[in-house]
Amino acid sequence: MRTLGLLGCGMVSVSCATPLRAADLLPTAPVPELRGTLALGAEVSGFYLRGDIGFSNQSVERLSNSLDALGTIEKVNLAFAGAPFAGGGVGYRFNQWFRSDITGEYRSAAAFTGLERYRDASLPLGYGTDEYTASKRGLNLLLNGYVDIGNWYGLKPFVGAGVGAARITLENFKDANVVTQGLAYAKSGSKTNLAWALHAGVGYEVSPSFTVELAYRYLDLGDGRTGTVYNYAGQCGSCEAMIFKNVDSHDVKLGLRWSPGASDVSTEHAPIVRRY
Numbered sequence: 001m002r003t004l005g006l007l008g009c010g011m012v013s014v015s016c017a018t019p020l021r022a023a024d025l026l027p028t029a030p031v032p033e034l035r036g037t038l039a040l041g042a043e044v045s046g047f048y049l050r051g052d053i054g055f056s057n058q059s060v061e062r063l064s065n066s067l068d069a070l071g072t073i074e075k076v077n078l079a080f081a082g083a084p085f086a087g088g089g090v091g092y093r094f095n096q097w098f099r100s101d102i103t104g105e106y107r108s109a110a111a112f113t114g115l116e117r118y119r120d121a122s123l124p125l126g127y128g129t130d131e132y133t134a135s136k137r138g139l140n141l142l143l144n145g146y147v148d149i150g151n152w153y154g155l156k157p158f159v160g161a162g163v164g165a166a167r168i169t170l171e172n173f174k175d176a177n178v179v180t181q182g183l184a185y186a187k188s189g190s191k192t193n194l195a196w197a198l199h200a201g202v203g204y205e206v207s208p209s210f211t212v213e214l215a216y217r218y219l220d221l222g223d224g225r226t227g228t229v230y231n232y233a234g235q236c237g238s239c240e241a242m243i244f245k246n247v248d249s250h251d252v253k254l255g256l257r258w259s260p261g262a263s264d265v266s267t268e269h270a271p272i273v274r275r276y
Contacts, residue, residue, distance in 0.1 A: 044093060044095055044096040045092075045093050045094060045095060046092070046093055046259055046261045046262065047090065047091070047092050047093075047259070047260070047261065048090070048091050048092070048093060048099075048101075048257050048258060048259040048260075049088070049089075049090055049091075049257070049258045049260070050088060050089050050090070050091060050101060050103070050255055050256065050257045050258070051086075051087070051088045051255060051256050052086065052087050052088065052103070052105070052213075052253045052254070052255035052256075053084065053085070053086045053253070053254055053255075054084065054085050054086075054217075054251050054252055054253035054254065055082055055083070055084055055085075055251070055252055056080075056082060056083050056084075056085055056107060056110065056249045056250075056251050057080075057082055057249065057250045057251070058080040058083075058110055058136070058221075058247060058248065058249040058250075059078075059079070059080065059247070059248060059249070060078050060080070060112075060224075060244045060245065060246065060247050061245045061246035062075055062078070062245050062246075063078065063114065063116070063132065063242055063243065063244060063245070064242075064243045064245050065229070065238065065240055065241070065242050065243060066238045066240060073116055073117075073118050074116060074117050074118070075114075075116050076114075076115040076116055076117060077113075077114060077115045078112075078113075078114040078115075078116075078132075079112070079113060079114065080110045080111070080112050080136060081110055081111040081112075081113075082110070083107065083108050083109060083110035083111075084108055085105055085106060085107040085108060085251070086105070086106060087103050087104055087105030087106065087140070088103065088104065089101045089102050089103030089104060090102060091144075091257075093259070096148065096151075097147060097148055098145070098146070098147055098148070099145075099146050099148070100143070100144060100145045100146070101143075101144050101146075102141075102142070102143055102144075103140075103141070103142050103144060103162075104139070104140070104141050105139065105140040105141075105142075106137075106138075106139055107137055107138040107139070107140065108137055109135045109136065109137045109171075110135065110136050110137070111133075111134075111135055112132065112133065112134040112135060112136055112170075113132065113133055114130075114131070114132035114133075115129065115130070115131050115132070116129070116130045116132075117129045117130070118130070123179060123180070125179075127179070128177055128179045128180055129177060129178060129179055130175050130176075130177055131175070131176045131177070131178065132173070132174070132175055133172070133173070133174050134170055134171065134172055134173040134174070134226070135170070135171050135172050136168060136169070136170050136171075136224065136244075136247075137169050137171070138166060138167055138168045138169060138221065139166070139167045140164065140165070140166045140167075140195060140219070140221075141164045141165050141166075142162040142163065142164035142195065142197055143162060143163060143164055144160055144161070144162035144197070144199065145160055145161060145162070146158045146159070146160035146199065147159055147160065148203075151205070154204055154205045155202055155203070155204055156202065156203045156204075156205065156211070157201070157202045158199070158200070158201060158202070158203065158215075159199060159200050160198075160199035160200075161196070161197065161198055161199065162196065162197040162198075162199065163194075163195070163196045163197075164194075164195050164196075165192055165193065165194065165195055166192070166193050166194075166195035166219075166221040166222060167190060167191070167192045167193075168190065168191050168192075168193070168221055168222070168223075168224035168225075168244070168247060169188060169189070169190040169224075170186075170188065170189055170190075170224050170225065170226045170244065171188040172188075173185060173186040173226040173227075173229070173242060175229070175242075182231065182232070183231065183232040184229050184230065184231050184232070185229070185230060185232075186226035186227045186228060186229045186230065186241065186242060187226070187227035187228070188226070188227055189224075189225045189226040189227040189241055190225075191222070191223060191224055191225045193221060193222025193223060194222060195219065195220060195221055195222060196219075196220050197217050197218065197219045197220070198217065198218045199215055199216070199217050200215065200216050200217075201213055201214055201215025201216060201253075202214060202215075203257070208259070208262040209258060209259050209260070209262045210256065210257070210258055210259075211256070211257040211259075212254075212255070212256055213253070213254070213255040213256070213257060214252075214253070214254055214255075215252075215253045215255065216250070216251070216252060216253075217249075217250075217251040217253060218248070218249075218250060218251075219248060219249045219250075219251055220246075220248045221247045221248060221249060222246075222247065223243055223244060223245055223246065223247065224243070224244035224247050225241040225242065225243050225244065226241045226242045226244075227241060228240065228241060229241065229242055
């Protein structure tokens with residue numbers, strides 16, 4: 001009996017102690033489950049549309065026809081007034097660095113004035129003068145390529161180049177020679193040339209779909225030509241046009257690019273949730 005009593009007391013002691021030891025042990029922490037959205041890479045390729053307006057500062061190297069051979073021509077001043085232009089186009093962005101577009105542009109009429117003098121021994125002072133007036137307008141079609149140089153808080157500097165065609169139209173050409181009391185004029189004439197351009201500027205990304213662009217462009221337009229030149233009596237001497245040699249332009253442009261397929265892919269930082 002004594003042995004059974006001791007055994008019973010031992011069993012009771014063990015059963016009483018077991019819950020205490022279990023309560024002293026910390027449970028094993030489960031692996032936390034992370035919840036959130038993984039951001040996708042920005043969409044950098046796709047088609048875009050563009051529109052541009054700007055202002056031109058054009059120049060011409062010299063005026064030329066066969067009468068140049070009669071004496072030495074001294075250019076005093078040849079200049080175009082500034083004139084606005086507008087255009088549009090469609091392009092494709094290949095990646096975050098390179099894009100290309102095709103643009104068409106109308107360049108409104110720019111007034112031209114010029115003064116040259118020439119040597120002529122038959123004149124009292126040995127010189128004559130030519131005072132020119134005209135107007136110039138044109139159309140351009142260019143294939144352009146651009147390299148975007150990074151993204152600086154939404155500002156994207158770029159450089160580029162283009163090649164295409166330019167059609168120059170010259171109208172209302174007149175040549176007044178005060179010294180000889182002579183006058184010549186020409187009807188309008190047009191000429192289409194190979195054209196090329198260099199671009200530099202910066203774009204600001206208003207949204208993933210819209211970018212505003214401010215740019216400078218050097219544009220080589222080639223030669224322009226008037227119609228046949230006649231004197232005040234309606235007669236033509238050599239019956240040829242006046243050639244405007246090497247017309248170019250320094251342009252400032254403000255543009256807007258719209259990418260219809262662009263999406264706003266900002267990174268979402270969802271809270272980390274711990275579940276047990």
